Amino acid sequence: MADVKDKTEQWFYSETVKEHFLKPKNIATDDKMIERMRPNGEGEVGSPACGDVMKMWIRVEGERIKKCLWRTFGCASAIASTSMLSVMVTENGGMNLLDAEKLAPKDILKRLGGLPQVKIHCSVLGDQALRAAIRDYRGRAK
Amino acid sequence: MSQATVAGAGWKNEDGKMRTIYMDNAATTKLDSEVLKAMLPFLKSEYGNPSSMHALGIRAKNAVSASRRRVAEILGCGEEEIIFTGSGTESDNLAVLGYARKRGKGHVITTKIEHHAVLDAVKRLEKGGFGATYLDVDIDGLIDLKQLEAEIRPDTILVSVIYANNEVGTVQDIAAIARLCRKMGVVLHTDACQATNYLDIDVGRLGVDMMTLNGSKIYGPKGVGVLYKNKKYDIEPIVYGGGQEFGLRSGTENVANIVGFSKALEMVQLHKDKETGRVRELRDYLTDGLLKIEETRLNGHRTSRLANNVNVSFLNVEGESLILLLNEDGVCCSTGSACTSASLEPSHVIVALGLAHELGHSSVRFTLGKDTTRQDLDFVIQQTRKHVERLRRISPLKKTMEEVLS
Numbered sequence: 011m012a013d014v015k016d017k018t019e020q021w022f023y024s025e026t027v028k029e030h031f032l033k034p035k036n037i038a039t040d041d042k043m044i045e046r047m048r049p050n051g052e053g054e055v056g057s058p059a060c061g062d063v064m065k066m067w068i069r070v071e072g073e074r075i076k077k078c079l080w081r082t083f084g085c086a087s088a089i090a091s092t093s094m095l096s097v098m099v100t101e102n103g104g105m106n107l108l109d110a111e112k113l114a115p116k117d118i119l120k121r122l123g124g125l126p127q128v129k130i131h132c133s134v135l136g137d138q139a140l141r142a143a144i145r146d147y148r149g150r151a152k
Numbered sequence: 153m154s155q156a157t158v159a160g161a162g163w164k165n166e167d168g169k170m171r172t173i174y175m176d177n178a179a180t181t182k183l184d185s186e187v188l189k190a191m192l193p194f195l196k197s198e199y200g201n202p203s204s205m206h207a208l209g210i211r212a213k214n215a216v217s218a219s220r221r222r223v224a225e226i227l228g229c230g231e232e233e234i235i236f237t238g239s240g241t242e243s244d245n246l247a248v249l250g251y252a253r254k255r256g257k258g259h260v261i262t263t264k265i266e267h268h269a270v271l272d273a274v275k276r277l278e279k280g281g282f283g284a285t286y287l288d289v290d291i292d293g294l295i296d297l298k299q300l301e302a303e304i305r306p307d308t309i310l311v312s313v314i315y316a317n318n319e320v321g322t323v324q325d326i327a328a329i330a331r332l333c334r335k336m337g338v339v340l341h342t343d344a345c346q347a348t349n350y351l352d353i354d355v356g357r358l359g360v361d362m363m364t365l366n367g368s369k370i371y372g373p374k375g376v377g378v379l380y381k382n383k384k385y386d387i388e389p390i391v392y393g394g395g396q397e398f399g400l401r402s403g404t405e406n407v408a409n410i411v412g413f414s415k416a417l418e419m420v421q422l423h424k425d426k427e428t429g430r431v432r433e434l435r436d437y438l439t440d441g442l443l444k445i446e447e448t449r450l451n452g453h454r455t456s457r458l459a460n461n462v463n464v465s466f467l468n469v470e471g472e473s474l475i476l477l478l479n480e481d482g483v484c485c486s487t488g489s490a491c492t493s494a495s496l497e498p499s500h501v502i503v504a505l506g507l508a509h510e511l512g513h514s515s516v517r518f519t520l521g522k523d524t525t526r527q528d529l530d531f532v533i534q535q536t537r538k539h540v541e542r543l544r545r546i547s548p549l550k551k552t553m554e555e556v557l558s
Contacts (some may be wrong), residue, residue: 022476031476039545058549059509061470061489061498065548081548083513085472085489 024123026088034089036096038067038079047077050150053142056135062088066096066139070147072124074104080139091118091134099140107144113137160539170482173528175458175519177369178318179486183412184371190415191373194408202405203394205228212407219414227363227380228354235379235397236410240345240366242390243379244269244312246400247362250387252277252514258309259283263295264504265322266314267343271386271500274312283307290504292453293322297332304336311340315347315363319488319501319517320452322460323351330359339385345362345369349420350365350428350459365417367409372416376409377503380495406527423522431520432459434529438518439464441533445540451502451515460520463488465511466540467556468549483532488515508556510549 015105023031042139049067061082069077078096081090095118099105105113115133119125125133174182183329194215200208202216216236224231237243248270252260262274264286271286278284285303287295295313304311311333316323326342333340341362344353355363360380367376381387393402420427439450439462447467466474471487477484477497488499488510497503498512518532 026483031473032480032544039542039544054548058513058551061509061513063548081546083470083547085470085548086476088470089473 017084019089020093023086023125023129026094026121026123027086027125030090030093030122031086034093036078036080036100037089037093038081047079048075049079051143051145051147053139053144053146055138055142056084058083061085062132062135064088064092064135064139066092066136066143068099068140068143068147070107070144071104073108074106075099075110076104080136084135084136085129085132087132088135089126090122091115091125091133092139094118094121095136095140107147111141111144113140166366173481173483173532174523175483175485175518175520175528175532176541178517178519180368180374181371181521182418182523183373184416184419186419187372187412187415190243191408191412194411200407202407203286203396205340215407215411216405223378223417224413226353226417228356229380230383232398233383235381235400236405237377237397238403238406239367239377240267240343240364240377241269242401243364243366243377244341244343245273246379246387246390247364247381248273248310248312249277249390249476250400251339251362252282252343253384253388254386255309257281257307259285259305259307260310260312261285261287261300261303261308261338262312263287263289263314265289265293265317265320265501266312267318267345268327270312270314270341270343282391287313289322289504291507292456293317293320293331293501294453294456295324295506297325297328297488300329301332301336304333304338308336308338311338311426312339313342313343315344316351316458317452317501318346319331319499320463320505321346321458321519322453323347323456323458325456326358326360332357333361339382346453346458346461348417350424350431355382361385365413365537367413367416370416370420373409373412376406376413378413384469387411427522428459431522431524434520434526435459435462437526438529438533441529442536445537447551449511449553449557451505451507451511460524462518462520463515465507465515466536466543467514467553468511468551469514469540469543470547471514471516473543474514474536474539477543478532478535481531481535485516485518488517510551510556 051068054065066080200212202213317460339361343364344501361382363380365378366376389400442464449465451463502512
């Protein structure tokens with residue numbers, strides 16, 4: 011019987027991390043999703059040589075992030091933390107851009123219930139990609 | 153495995169529990185039940201210290217002696233040439249540090265694809281004033297004998313080359329390396345931890361002077377290793393104390409583990425020919441199945457390769473994500489991705505092969521064992537394909553193997 015305790019013991023990360031890794035939110039599984047959201051900002055950070063690449067699309071309306079989609083070449087921590095980040099910026103009617111720019115990895119980690127110390131570096135790409143997307147949005151708006 | 157059926161994610165056994173498909177035998181192996189049976193008395197009633205003079209002590213001593221004799225017979229060496237240690241790592245350290253420190257100075261040659269147990273020991277020697285050369289390997293992981301010959305200097309005292317690489321499975325021509333070392337008057341150590349189950353480990357035929365074995369890779373217990381050391385050469389201990397193991401490894405003998413080691417080695421040796429053929433066939437079946445997935449590459453040598461090792465890079469897919477998805481299916485395997493290490497560097501072995509970092513981050517190692525069945529592999533291939541396709545859909549990278557390899 012696969013009881014919860016049993017499952018936790020077989021998993022390297024917290025249950026929340028696992029959930030967001032196995033069923034990531036706001037992930038762009040096909041290009042049509044990106045077209046449909048009509049992004050007005052996009053950003054990409056990382057390099058494949060370093061092991062992580064993150065791309066993010068945002069739809070900003072009235073200075074709030076209404077939609078956020080992303081793709082990654084990254085490990086479970088990168089996937090889970092970006093999934094959580096995408097939830098945080100779009101929940102409750104959308105985060106305003108000034109707050110979104112201030113989002114730090116520690117805010118995401120808090121919501122995820124932590125990550126192993128060696129994996130914390132994997133969680134920084136999401137907010138970097140988000141800032142890049144916001145910069146892109148502002149550049150376009152000018 | 154006839155009682156199992158594929159149901160949703162993962163094989164389910166009749167009792168409804170998910171079947172574990174263990175494909176990480178290079179990391180460690182399951183303890184054989186015969187081995188456990190041989191060990192049990194020494195974990196229970198036969199608890200004597202082999203150094204004691206009473207009956208319990210003598211029985212323990214006899215058990216250690218019989219184990220040593222058995223291991224020596226299998227390796228084709230003298231009993232006094234078998235040193236029981238606490239791990240493969242300790243045996244590697246004892247060989248490299250012990251041999252070099254006895255000589256006090258000199259130059260050591262090893263390869264860029266050694267296990268860290270050798271690599272870090274050689275680095276430590278360098279800090280202590282020894283010279284060191286790390287041999288390159290070609291894209292398949294083979295060293296070049298000509299380069300080895302060219303690197304041997306008048307002050308070279310030791311060469312250490314891994315018999316079969318733990319990550320990519322490439323098998324070196326140890327007999328040829330040994331002939332060269334002998335001709336040049338240099339001592340050769342080999343780490344045979346991964347080779348033991350599938351390759352010739354007769355030290356006479358191989359011509360090696362020191363050889364490391366590890367109990368936990370041969371369906372034996374963890375926490376026991378062996379160093380074979382030619383009696384012609386003296387080495388310095390790295391552990392001091394009561395003088396056990398010919399003064400080379402002090403500490404009360406781990407009798408149960410030593411007994412387990414010799415039993416495990418005996419069983420592996422007994423079934424070696426048949427099992428090697430069986431596993432090799434399965435390895436090729438898995439390799440062919442995985443390489444049918446687009447933009448994949450087999451890492452390591454195709455033929456001069458360990459019978460149980462499959463190491464494949466799935467381009468644009470991050471290795472850790474893939475192995476954690478497979479874990480959800482009950483499939484256990486490992487990756488050379490940086491994300492499993494504290495550093496941002498992918499596996500030093502993949503890097504030494506001269507392959508792009510992308511291929512390291514996307515490499516997954518499946519190592520088969522005596523429980524592996526073809527049915528397991530069909531499931532592994534099917535699930536790997538599914539997860540690779542999904543991870544590629546969510547990957548911003550759309551590289552081709554041609555781009556990465558050029």
